[in-house]
């Protein structure tokens with residue numbers, strides 16, 4: 001297993017979940033957002049998560065979800081964390097963490113250093129910050145678009161919580177990203193796909209191998 005934690009996000013088939021586990025991923029991510037080509041319903045999430053061993057965390061990705069939606073997801077009993085990938089405020093993050101008694105990740109959309117500095121407001125409310133590239137205004141999705149940001153923006157930042165790096169990562173650039181940022185966790189979605197929403201077993205395997213060898 002890699003010294004860097006790896007989250008393979010946007011999984012939707014048993015084959016690719018199995019590949020992520022075999023490849024040594026520490027986390028698997030399931031997207032619950034109907035506009036996404038990776039969207040899975042709670043029942044599907046439960047079935048996919050059932051095959052995941054306990055040492056691999058199962059993260060549900062949601063976008064400005066209300067309590068009813070979150071209750072349906074957490075009610076599956078299948079999850080080990082919630083990843084909030086919308087415009088959730090620190091207060092909303094804290095309320096979700098308290099109400100659902102699960103570790104909460106907050107995705108921070110990054111274009112400039114000010115975006116990274118704004119993450120300080122989540123101190124004490126989150127279990128992990130996930131720095132991801134900001135998608136353009138009007139984009140269909142707030143994540144999973146294969147976009148990257150300037151990783152040097154993370155240099156010298158005093159992180160208020162455990163964190164991870166996301167956005168536009170793939171086999172060819174992941175070692176540079178790790179070297180530049182010293183991130184403890186890498187998150188990837190479209191970099192291990194053949195087409196939006198279609199994960200590749202071979203690419204998942206190759207990505208995890210590449211991270212182990214960095």
Ligand SMILES: O=C(O)c1ccccc1NCC(=O)[C@H](O)[C@H](O)COP(=O)(O)O
Pocket residue numbers: 009010029031033036037038061062063085132141142143144145146147166167168169187188189190191
């Ligand atoms: O992946 C999606 O379809 C998605 C939809 C809505 C909100 C978040 C989404 N993905 C979140 C992730 O954690 C992705 O892994 C992250 O944005 C990186 O994606 P990529 O640049 O494609 O590796």
